Amino acid sequence: MSYKAQTVAHWMQNRDTMSILPAQVDIDLTNVCNQDCFYCNSIDHRTRRPVQKKYQEYIQLLDKLADWRAYAPKSYGTIHTITYPGGGEPTVLTGYEKVLEHTIDLGFLTSLTTNGSKLEHLIDSVSAEKIRKMAWIGIDIDAGVEHKYELIRHSKTKESLFPKVIENATQLVQVGANVDFKALINQFNDDEQSIEELFSITKRVGARQLYLRPTILDGKAYNFDHLLDTIKIIAEKYQVKYKINLTKTLPRNYKKCHQMFQFPVFCADGEIYTCCDFKGNSEFSLGRWDNGDFRDLWLSDRHYEIYNKIDTTFCPHCRPNKNNIDIQNVLDDPTQLEGLYT
Numbered sequence: 553m554s555y556k557a558q559t560v561a562h563w564m565q566n567r568d569t570m571s572i573l574p575a576q577v578d579i580d581l582t583n584v585c586n587q588d589c590f591y592c593n594s595i596d597h598r599t600r601r602p603v604q605k606k607y608q609e610y611i612q613l614l615d616k617l618a619d620w621r622a623y624a625p626k627s628y629g630t631i632h633t634i635t636y637p638g639g640g641e642p643t644v645l646t647g648y649e650k651v652l653e654h655t656i657d658l659g660f661l662t663s664l665t666t667n668g669s670k671l672e673h674l675i676d677s678v679s680a681e682k683i684r685k686m687a688w689i690g691i692d693i694d695a696g697v698e699h700k701y702e703l704i705r706h707s708k709t710k711e712s713l714f715p716k717v718i719e720n721a722t723q724l725v726q727v728g729a730n731v732d733f734k735a736l737i738n739q740f741n742d743d744e745q746s747i748e749e750l751f752s753i754t755k756r757v758g759a760r761q762l763y764l765r766p767t768i769l770d771g772k773a774y775n776f777d778h779l780l781d782t783i784k785i786i787a788e789k790y791q792v793k794y795k796i797n798l799t800k801t802l803p804r805n806y807k808k809c810h811q812m813f814q815f816p817v818f819c820a821d822g823e824i825y826t827c828c829d830f831k832g833n834s835e836f837s838l839g840r841w842d843n844g845d846f847r848d849l850w851l852s853d854r855h856y857e858i859y860n861k862i863d864t865t866f867c868p869h870c871r872p873n874k875n876n877i878d879i880q881n882v883l884d885d886p887t888q889l890e891g892l893y894t
Contacts, residue, residue, distance in 0.1 A: 556576075556814065556875065557878035558888065559572075559575070559629055559814075560572070560810055560811075561879050561882035561883050561886075561889065562889055563813070564810065564813075564879075564883065565883075565886065565889075570627075570628050571626060571627040571628060572628045572629050572851070573620055573621065573624065573627045573628070573631060574629075574814050574816050575630075575631065575633065575814050575815070576631070576632070576633040576635065576814065576815050577631055577633070577634050577635070577816055577817075577818060578636075578815070578817040578818065578828060579610065579634060579635070579636055579817075580637065580639030580640070580642070580818065580819045581605075581607075581610060581636055581640075581642040581645040581648055581651065581820060582605075582640040582641070582642060582644050582820050583597065583601055583639050583640045583821065584598070584640040584641070584644050585598065585638075585640040585644065586641055586708050586709060586713070587641065587669075587706055587707050587708060587713065588705075589692075589705045590706065591736060591767045591768070591769055594640075594832075597821075597832035598639070598640055600832060601821045601832060603821050603822075604640075604644075605645075605822075607645060607646065607647030607648065607650055607651050608647075609842060611654050613842075614634075614651070614654055614655055614658060614660075616845070616846070616847065617634070617658075617660075618631075618659075620847055623847050624847065624850075631660070632660065632661055633660065633661045633662075633663070633687070635662075635663045635664070635665070636648075636651075636652070636662075636663070636664045636665065636666075637665045637828070638666075639819055639820055640820065641670075642664065642665070642666055643664075643667075643669070643670035643674070644670065648670075648673065648674075649677045649678055650677070652664065652674060652686075653678045653682060656682050656686065657682075662685070662686045662687060663687040663688050663689070664686065665690045665692065665734070666689065666692070667691070667705070667717065668691040668693070668716075668721055669707075669713040669716050669717055669720070670720075671689070671720035671721070671723075672720055672723075675723050675724060680728060683724070683728070684729060684730075686729065686730060687730065688730040688732050688760070689724060689729055689730065689731050690732045690733075690734045690763065691717065691721055691731060691732070691733055691734060691759075692705075692734045692736075693734065693735060693750070693753070694735045694736055694738075694741060695735070695741050695746065696748075696749025696750045696751075696752055696753035696754075697749050697753075698712050698714040700740055700749070703740045704736075704740050704741065718753065721733070721757050721759065722757050722758070725757055725759060726758075730760050731757070732759060732761050732763050733753070733754045733757070733762050733763065734763045734764075734765075735750055735762065735763070735765075736765060736767040736774075737765070737766055737767060737779070738767040738769075738774050739774075744779075744782050747779060747782055747783055747786055748786050750762060751786050751789070751790040751792050751794075754792050755790045755791070761793040761794055761795060762794040762795075763795050763797065764783065764794060764795065764796045764797070765796070765798070766798070766800075768868065768869050771868040771869065773800065773801045780796070783796070799873055799874035800869040800870060800871065801869050801873075802874060802877060804865075804877065805877055805881070806864060806877065806879070806880040807864055808859060808860075808864065809827065809859070809864050809872070809876060810875075810876050810879040810883075811872035811875050811876050811879070812826040812827070812855070812858065812862075813851075813855075813859070814875070815872055816838070816850075818841050818846075819832075822841060822842040822843070823837045823839070823841070824838040824846055825837055825838070826838060826855070826858050827862075827867075827870075828870065828871055829870050835858070835861070835862070836862070838850070838852070838854055838855055864876070
C-alpha cells in the first residue's frame, strides 16, 4: 500500500474540512512528434491540436507549481514529482532542456519519457551534475535493431532515428544519468529473437534496466504471457535488470477515478486534464493553465463535477489504475489509516 494512496484516501474522508495539493504533475511540452508509432494513443489529440508553445510559458507554469504551497497554505500534501511524458515528443520543443533544468533547480523530482532522438540538447546544455539528479530518463525504443524499430515507430525523418537514439542514450549513461529503455510488446517484437535484441542493446548501452509493458490497442492489452519465461532466461543471460508492468490491466475495484485529485495533466493545448488518457476531451478539462491562475481551478465545483460524472467502468486500461485500486482499498477498509495521522 503506497503512502500516496493512503494520503488521498485520508483526504477523501476529511475533504469537508481540508484541501489537498496534487503529489504529481504531468506536463506535455508539445503535441508535435517526429515519429508516427502505430500504437500511439494521442494521435487524434495531436492531429486536432498540433500546437507548440514557447518554452518560457512552461517556466512560468513551473514557478506557479513551485509556489502552490504558499498560495494555498492550508492545503494537505505538496507537489514533489513532475514528469514530462509526451503528448507529442517533448524534446521537439525548442528550449525543452531549459524547462528540464528549471524543474531540477526548483527541487522537483524530474523525469522524462522520450524517443531519445534530440537528447543531445540536454547533454550539451545542462550539467552532468544536474542530469544525474533526474529520477529517470525513459527512452521508448521498442526494438533492438533498426528495421524492427521502424516497423513500430515510423520515423518521419529521411533516415531512421534509431542510430541517433542509441548514440544519445550511450552518452547519457556515460555522464551518469538514470537511463531506462522502454518497450511496448506487440506483434512486431513478440518473439524470442526480438526480446534478445532488446536485452542486447540495453546491455551494450549500459541502461539501468529494460522496462516492458503491453501495447494497448482499442482498449485491449496485448498478451505476451508466452514470453515471460523467455524474458527471465534472456535477462539472466545478459545480466540486465528488467521490469514487466502489468498494473494497467489489474482488475478494477473502483468506479470513480480518485487519482483525479492527485495527478493533473498540463497539456500543450493550454488545458488541464484530470485524465492522462483523455487529453483533448473537454469532459475531462478543468480549464486553462495559460490564462488566469490555474490554482483556483483545483478542487473547484468543476473538479468535483468531473469526478462525480465519470464512471471508470467505461475507461480504457490506464496508468493510475494501481493507485486507484490502492485508494479504494483504504476507503473500503479505513482501519489501514489508523495511527498514520494522529
